[in-house]
Amino acid sequence: MGGSLRFIPFLLLGLALITAPFVLSGWVLFLLTVAGAKALAVLGVVLLLRAKLLTFGHALYYAAGAYAAGLGVKYLGLHNGFALIGLAFVAGLGVSALLGLLVIRYRGVYFALLNLAFSMVLYGILLKFYSVTGGTDGLAFPAPTFGLIGLSEASLRAQLYELTLFLGSLLFYLTYRFFASPAGYVLFAIRDNEVRVAYMGISVNAAVYLGYIIAGGLAGVAGVLVGLSVGHITPDLAFWSQSGEFVFVAILGGVGSVFAPVVGSILFEFVRNYAFELSPYTWQMTLGAALLLIIFFLPGGVWSLVGLARTRSGP
Amino acid sequence: MSVLLETVGLTRFFGAVCALEELNLCIHEGDMVGIIGSNGSGKTTFLNLVTGYLKPARGCILLAGRDITLLSPRQITRLGVARSFQIPQLYLNLTVMENLLLALAARSGRVGLWARLHRQNWMREGQEILKQFNLDRYGEQRVAELPEGARKLLDIALAVALQPRLLLMDEPTAGVSTQDKFAVMDTLVSTLRGSSITTVFVEHDMDVVRRYSRRALVFDQGRVIADGEPSAVLTDAGVKRAVLGHA
Ligand SMILES: Nc1ncnc2c1ncn2[C@@H]1O[C@H](COP(=O)(O)OP(=O)(O)OP(=O)(O)O)[C@@H](O)[C@H]1O
Ligand SMILES: [Mg+2]
Secondary structure, three states: OHHHHHHHHHHHHHHHHHHHHHHOOOHHHHHHHHHHHHHHHHHHHHHHOOOOOOOOOHHHHHHHHHHHHHHHHHHHHHOOOOHHHHHHHHHHHHHHHHHHEEEEHOOOHHHHHOOOOHHHHHHHHHHHHHHHHHHOOOOOOOOOOOOOOOOOOHHHHHHHHHHHHHHHHHHHHHHHHHHOOHHHHHHHHHHHHHHHHHOOOOHHHHHHHHHHHHHHHHHHHHHHHHHHHHHHOOOHHOOOOHHHHHHHHHHHHHOOOOHHHHHHHHHHHHHHHHHHOOOOOOOHHHHHHHHHHHHOOOOOOHHHHHHHHHHOOOO | EEEEEOOOEEEEEEEEEEEHHHHHEEOOOOOEEEEEEEEOOOOHHHOOOOOOOOOEEEEEEEEEOOOOOOOOOHHHHHOOOEEOOOOOOOOOEEEEEHHHHHHHHHHHHHOOOOOOOHHHHHHHHHHHHHHHOOOOOHHOOEEHHHHHHHHHHHHHHHHHOOOOOEEEEEEOOOOOOHHHHHHHHHHHHHHHOOOOOOOEEEEHHHHHHEEEEEEEEEOOOEEEEEEEEEEHHHHHHHHHHHHHOOO
């Protein structure tokens, strides 16, 4: 294929995604929106995995984003969707910047469990402070506005889909640039040899901290997008099983490319949805079996199927 | 010539073992110093102390008059000290070129998060460095797939790419066969010649020290037992006994 024609598949894919609301049912659109949003949180997990940092607490930032927006609605009376997303992004960045000061010093199982511990602390707070967080009832998201006039529920769904598509694409593009940059490669370098990183005069701590904050910000945005789509948030967003799901999807998709989390996330949401419909009691088993198959036969994740088709994958 | 590196009373213990004892040393700008000594005589410990990887029990280290004793390896590297390792320290899952590009990015001080690592000018310079080290055919290969000798060279290339003021090499020819040793050292010396890099290298082979250093230091049980012009130092009977175990 000529180099100048390589953008055509992307163009077609982009067009298909943008026009999807005219074709797809509301339910499928909703699943796509949630999958796309969660893919941002998974991308954060993947980013950290590049430095061999496995977190079992990333739902912390996912919930922080969702609840920051939820509290913005409750206490500040915010209804503008962009303001809520901005708030969630800042919350994800801010909380990870704070906790990052501590967790970036740890590696391996300590890093994983410290993150888990912090996420469960947040879970406990969300559960206990009923008057503020609504406890198990959670918080409701009234339909947000996007500077446009009144929307029916159907068009809100389409709008949230388009918003997730564009915002997600932007954040994925920025992360793609980051992965290809020196700072992005430093994460790989840290995975392989921290001693040499220091002996190049590069700060390991600064690089991990930066990665941790980016991952936190991505999860914050994921949280608010899911909250807006569902219309309601509960402490379960911070529960450890949610963190586990992000790791699960990261491994399912693979860490080879920024596209892998999207593929993994869409696959996961749809398989879960339909597996649940087919067999409400054994769907976890279906997912577990799928993950086992991936680990044994596609250790690079689903994305490595694409890599097999190409000679060399991007960063 | 001005003094680039100075140690005063440098001492380090490992438990009861005194790995380095009261080391007073001056390395001059532009010099090529070979350090020789038997196993466990404190050579690597000396490099680890100078680069901040280990902290001394006593004594201090001055780089161009500045006290660097308490600085970290990262800070000392940024002051212009680079090193290679007895056991190569590389990014095994990155390509040879990517290893070098990271060194070039680090040197430029622009470990940015927007512009590509694979940028034209760094790629070109990386290619040149690979040629100098006879590694150009490995450029796109993952380091994990590299033969031992090539890894050793890349480890040194990463240090040289930083364009340091002081280059410390820990056994650059270790693991290299006897007949290839001189070729490797020739490559290194020709790369370093013309640059103003002050070089200290640790070496087990007397012939290599005699041929490539302008000054030889002999370590024995954490002390310097001889220091001077290589051919004079290395013919000394006491030195031979210390290094080879026999005169
Ligand atoms: N991390 C460490 N822990 C305990 N003892 C150490 C450590 N590093 C070095 N030593 C001891 O300090 C002494 C000096 O070791 P060093 O590695 O500096 O020797 P060397 O001259 O580099 O030897 P070689 O030629 O084998 O590389 C040895 O007795 C060694 O056992
Ligand atoms: Mg040694």
